[in-house]
Amino acid sequence: MSAFLNLAVYQKDTVALEHIAGRLGWDQETMMPSGSIDDRVEEFSAIEKLLHARRSSAELEQLLAEAEAENLDAVQMRQTTLIRNKFERTKKVPQDLAVALARLTPKAHKIWVEARENDDFSIFKPVLAEVIVHTQDLGAALADGTEETPYDALLRRYEPDGSSEKITKMFSALRGPLVALRAAVLNRAQPPELDQIFDSGKQMQVAHILAQSFGYDFSRGRIDKAVHPFSSGSSSDVRITTRTSERDPMNCFYSTIHEVGHGAYEQNINATYAFSVLGKGCSMGIHESQSRIYENQLGRSRGYTAFLFRQMKSVFGDFGVRNEENFYKIVNRVSQGYIRTEADELQYNLHIMLRYDLERALISGDLNFEDLETAWNDRFEADFGCKVDKASDGVLQDVHWSEALFGYFPTYSLGNVYAGCLFEKMSEDLPNLENDLEKGDTSRATDWLKVALQRHGSRYPAEELMSKACGKEPSVDPLVTYIESKFSEIYDL
Amino acid sequence: MSAFLNLAVYQKDTVALEHIAGRLGWDQETMMPSGSIDDRVEEFSAIEKLLHARRSSAELEQLLAEAEAENLDAVQMRQTTLIRNKFERTKKVPQDLAVALARLTPKAHKIWVEARENDDFSIFKPVLAEVIVHTQDLGAALADGTEETPYDALLRRYEPDGSSEKITKMFSALRGPLVALRAAVLNRAQPPELDQIFDSGKQMQVAHILAQSFGYDFSRGRIDKAVHPFSSGSSSDVRITTRTSERDPMNCFYSTIHEVGHGAYEQNINATYAFSVLGKGCSMGIHESQSRIYENQLGRSRGYTAFLFRQMKSVFGDFGVRNEENFYKIVNRVSQGYIRTEADELQYNLHIMLRYDLERALISGDLNFEDLETAWNDRFEADFGCKVDKASDGVLQDVHWSEALFGYFPTYSLGNVYAGCLFEKMSEDLPNLENDLEKGDTSRATDWLKVALQRHGSRYPAEELMSKACGKEPSVDPLVTYIESKFSEIYDL
Incomplete structure (x- = not known):
């Protein structure tokens, strides 16, 4: 066997263990009995210990060195580089710290759920403090020997080529146009909100139709x-979740389409990459570009909302919206709202900027967790012009910090920017796409994404992948142009 | 840290990995998408490789030797013995063989499901042949250096102190009385069968009530x-499954109670044993004694069936049975039937004897898999006096062989025998138990089982545990007496 093949065989079991850890996470969120958390912590701990050992073992170091000495083709070289990067980063993290985080986060997640249900940040605060300290330690360990800050080292867990320099620049370019457009739009009359009860079971029925319409297998x-x-x-077992709220079916539908974007991306990766380091999405920014383009540029288009309108009418009967055009405006309604995941395309990135600034300050130590809720509420009022009414609409709304996912939030906006670039190119390549979408036929769009981007998995670094897909380097401009044009038209500016 | 503590820490992660493997198995049977089997095979393979390595590592050998040299108390000694036994047995099995079986059985299971749905043994035959060869190899490896046969070595995976000598003796003592009683009973008039459609959702509603009534948490x-x-x-995450058939609600209810017996046993083990080698049921015979005593001696008693009758009436309305006494007779109806899991208490062990003889012959090589279906059908006709009508009622009815569980079947009968012993003693200790059961109150019975047996987990070997619980050595007599008395009364012999 070649040295590279030996490395690939070793990596295969590592990937299988990563899959298993993911499966346990899925189970925890969907199926696990409420009283089983202590067992699950032991299970996560055991598997994290093994993964940490495998990813930083002397055996792996030897396999890597032997493979690197071989004559590798470009695909093998990319794999070896990715495994090497993970090896070097893992080696910097003490196993005790990795295991401590693996033990802490399932508990912190459970406490976050309780705190959110009780609308009481103080329930979450002690465990959040622990999570922050451990994550600071992790950031410091990862940044050791480099010139990056601990926050950047954390961010690169999700965006290997990302940095806060690039992210901050991106937000600077986005913020001005979005704030101006928001002010203009909020000055106009708003379409009415849906005002009815939508049965949860029927929502799930529609969710299945939508998932299918986007090619989810x-x-x-x-x-x-x-x-x-x-x-x-990843590979042949890619599960998604959604939620239902009887007064807000759009939450269910667009959460579903968003997650279908993530899921379809994983399902569409070149099957020969399965159980290799290439067999998953290449960065969270790229991942979010898929979820966001499915959800927004495609899912909230005039064409697709017409399809959704007909589906809803056939499942719920008349639900008080006169026609497709009114429904399109309701779906894209820009209103005062607290919740990121329910935000319209125009305001969404403003929610992210808030989190990005707060989490950087938490990791650097400039912001103490004791002051987080106040800081959140002050910033929210400054950016959105209204006071946060309760913790579940504010600092407790997102799961991420309970799971130590510091550095993750900016990848949502990066995903939006990438989605803007991809949609610009797709629209050039696929004339009259709206006609397909109106029939609920996304196949030309999703096939385009599959060929241009999804099938490659982690074969290319994110920015290179984007340049290949779009024929030019990514920038914020297409997203800004798209949002300005869409909302100016809807709000008759 | 003491050497024993070091061993316990090592063992804890092994147990956690065993839990994870169990969780993947649960997922495969309940939640996994149909097209995900190839991924799951890789996951099982990776975890089996790790488990095999952990259970037979030089590190463990060292830890064991150090712990064994210490002054251990009785509980520590038992743990060390159990880990040592597993170590010695694992060492005999080549890792390649263990992994090959772990890869093969999920596939074989899937093919068994297909073959069963299509009522076609030929679909299952090729993969069964593979399973048998691998299991023969496993039996030979485990028997190596001992005086036991490969089949006995396989059986001891489930019943550490079992042997075919003991099992054959047990069946000899059971067969005569059961065959005679069966002939007498089948000569009498039979109560009618249920003849109605029972909604599946409502069956699950009743199943929940029954599980709760038996203290399942x-x-x-x-x-x-x-x-x-x-x-x-095990421990704090113990899940059960059942099935529904619209014409046969009893299948759902008694499958549920049976599995609750297994589940409650695991839930009731001393919590301080969690994540140690003591924290699970001590043998499958003991396990089945719990599932069978819940299902039969308690669940099919005159008292409990009266409770069930009332529950069914309140959920399904009048379902064509006049009163509790008629219902008791219907529940305990002895009829010609093909299916082991639906068999009455009288005939159940005859189904096991058939499987026991066939699987011993398969493993020894006396029976070729090509001839298995014919052998099954011939033996069934000889024992039960009617021809098997289709493969799903015959050789394809049970999951076990697809999962390489050769040596497992006899533990069901051993469980019945143990259940007979336990019920005899319980009935002495708890006067007027039927009065409780009639109210659906099983607490005195289940508490008795918890204290006498369940809480001990694997603290004692099976036969010692039984002797402690019953105050005497186990024998078939209480079971035979119980069955003879119950069915003589019902059938007015």
């Missing part, structure tokens, strides 16, 4: 409910 | 549906 996936929707898994 | 468990009901997990 149920023979290799499933939909369940979770407090915070997520997708999970 | 839903905060540490859950019920789902599976093709072949099973229970899974």
Whole structure:
């Protein structure tokens, strides 16, 4: 066997263990009995210990050195580089710290759920403090020997080529146009809100139709409910979750489409990459570009909302909206709202900027966790012009910090920016796409994404992948142009 | 740290990995998408490799030797012995063989499901042949250096102190009385069968009531549906499954109670044993004694069936049975039937004897898999006096061989025998138990089982545990007396 093949065989079991850890996470959020958390902590701890050992073992170091000395082709070289990067980063993290985080986060997540249900940040605060300290330690360990800050080292867990320098620049370019447009739009009359009860079971029925319309393969996936929707898994077992609220079916539908974007991306990766380091999405920014383009540029388009309108009418009967055009405006309504995941395309990135600034300050130590709720509420009022009414609409709304996912939030906006670039190119390549979408036929769009981007998995670094897909380097401009044009038209500016 | 403590810490992660493997198995049977089997095979393979390595590592050998040299108390000694036994047995099995079986059985299970749905043994035959060869190799490896046969070595995976000598003796003592009683009973008039459609959702509603009535703790468990009901997990996450058939609600109810017996046993083990080698049921015979005593001596008693009758009436309305006494007779109806899991208490062990003889012949090589279906059908006709009508009623009815569980079947009968012993003693200790059961109150019975047996987990070997619980050595007599008395009364012999 070649040295590279030996490395690949070793890596295969590592990937399988990563899959298993993901499966346990999925189970925790969807199926696990409420009283089983202590067992699950032991299970996560055991598997994290093994993964940490495998990713930083002397055996791996030897396999890597032997493979690197071989004559590798470009695909093998990319794999070896990715495994090497993970090896070097893992080696910097003490096993005790990795295991401590793996033990802490399932508990912190459970406490977050309780705190959110009780609308009481003080319930969450002690465990959040622990999570922050451990994450600071992790950031410091990862940044050791480099010139990056601990926050950047954390961010690169999700965006390997990302940095806060690039992110801050991106937000600077976005903020001005979005704030101006928001002010203009909020000055105009708003379409009415839906004002009816929508049966949860029927919402799930529609959710299945939508998932199918976006090419999600149920023979290799499933939909369940979770407090915070997520997708999970790679290769031939990619599951998604959504949630239902009887007064807000759009939450269910667009959460579903968003997660289908993540899931379909994983399902569409070149099958020969399965159980290799290439067999998953290449960065969270790229991942979010898929979820966001499915959800927004495609899912909230005039064409697709017409399809959704007809689906809803056939499942719920008349639900008080006169026609497709009114429904399009309701779906894209820009209103004062607290919740990031329910935000319209115009305001969404403002929610992210708030989190990005706060979490950087938490990791650097400039902001103490004791002051987080106040800091959140002050910033929210400054950016959105209204006071946060309760913790579950504010600092407790997102799952991420309970799971130590510091550095994750900016990848949502990066995903929006990438989605803007991809949609610009897709629209050039696929004339009259709206006609397809109106019939609920996304196949030309999703095939385009599959060929241009999804099938490659982690074959290329994110920015290179984007440049290949779009024929030019990514920038914020297409997203800004798209949002300005869409909302100016809807709000008759 | 003491050497024993070091060993216990090592063992804890091994147990956690065993839990994880169990969780993956549960997922495969209940939640996994149909097209995900190839991924799951890689996951099982990776975890089996790790488990095999952990259970036979030089590190463990060292830890064991150091612990064994210490002054251990009785509980520590028992743990060390159990870990040592597993170590010695694992060492005999080549890792390649262990992994090959772990890869093969999920596939074989899937093919068994297909073959069963299509009522076609030929679909299952090729993969069964593979399973048999691998299991023969496993038996030979385990028997190496001992005086036991490969089949006995396989059987001891489930019944550490079992042997075919003891099992054959047990069946000899059971067969005569059961065959004679069966002939007498089948000569008498039979109560009518239920003849109605019972909604599946409502069956699950009743199943939940029954599980609760037997003290199953839903905060540490859950019920789902599976093709072949099973229970899974230990400690604080013990899940059970059942199935529904619209014409046969009893199948759902008694499968549920059976699995609750397994699940409650695991839930009731001394919590301080969690994540040690003591924290699970001590043998499958003991396990089945719990499932069978819940299902039969308690669940099919005159008292409990009266409770069930009232529950069914309140959920389904009048379902064509006049009173509790008629219902008791229907529940305990002895009729010609093909299916082991639906068999009455009288005939159940005859189904096991058939499987026991066939599987011993398969493993020894006396019976070729090509001839298995014919051998099954011939033996069934000889024992039960009617021809098997289709493969799903015959050789394809049970999941076990697809999962390489050769040596497992006899533990069901051993469980029945143990259940007979336990019920004899319980009835002496708890006067007027039927009065409680009639109210659906099983607490005195289940508390008795918890104290006498369940809480001990694997603290004692099976036969010692039984002797402690019953105050005398186990024998078949209490079971035979119980069955003879129960069915003579019902059938007015």
